[in-house]
Amino acid sequence: MGSDYVVDDKSDRRLYIGNLDQRITEAALIKMFSPFGKIMSEDFLWHTRGPKRGEPRGYAFIQYNTVEEAQLAKEKMNGRLACGRPLVVHFASEKYLLDAAAAAAAAANSSRGIGETSRPKIMGSSSGLTSRSAKIAAIKNKLKTMEEESCRMKKPRQGDNIT
Structure with missing residues (x-):
């Protein structure tokens, strides 16, 4: 095979x-x-x-x-x-696919005058929606991680100054 x-x-x-x-x-x-x-x-x-x-x-x-x-x-x-x-x-190899998806998303957002009915004409739109949802979830997770990391960096660790 x-x-x-x-x-x-x-x-x-x-x-x-x-x-x-x-x-x-x-x-x-x-x-x-x-x-x-x-x-x-x-x-x-x-x-x-x-x-x-x-x-x-x-x-x-x-x-x-x-x-x-x-x-x-x-x-x-x-x-x-x-x-x-x-x-x-x-x-x-995914970079080109991501760039194309971002361009398609930007075009869809900028053409709000066109109704929702025109969107299914975009090839692979159903997988694009899943991909977009996944990207949004990933961004939210990154932001949460960044917030947690910045909180850790601002607060001194308790064990550092104890002798």
């Missing part, structure tokens, strides 16, 4: 990591993602020109040895706080 579906493309193992804080280095990124599997390659992107030349662009790509390792890293790291910011982790 395997030979019909074996398409071992790099994009199946390559993750996009976004919303990186400027303080996160390449070494720190590799250290954060290495527990999930063997990293085959890492592309940490930098500004190459303009006023931000030499500064990190805020995103990177990591390619794992297997699809399973990449999936595990995606599940464990997406939304996890790093330097106070929730990481955005998904398969590199």
Whole structure:
């Protein structure tokens, strides 16, 4: 059964990591993602020109040895706080799908004069609604986590000053 579906493309193992804080280095990124599997390659992107030349662009790509390792890293790291910011982790091939979904959502929101009846014409709208609900739930969870994290950072831990 395997030979019909074996398409071992790099994009199946390559993750996009976004919303990186400027303080996160390449070494720190590799250290954060290495527990999930063997990293085959890492592309940490930098500004190459303009006023931000030499500064990190805020995103990177990591390619794992297997699809399973990449999936595990995606599940464990997406939304996890790093330097106070929730990481955005998904398969590199999904980026284009997410961009298209965001553009479709923006177009739907901007055309409120058109009734609800025109929306089903968008291809895959039923899965898009599920995806949108999932995205909203994920954002709410991230906000809750960020609030909890900021509360922890403001309050000193009780055991720190006891001698």
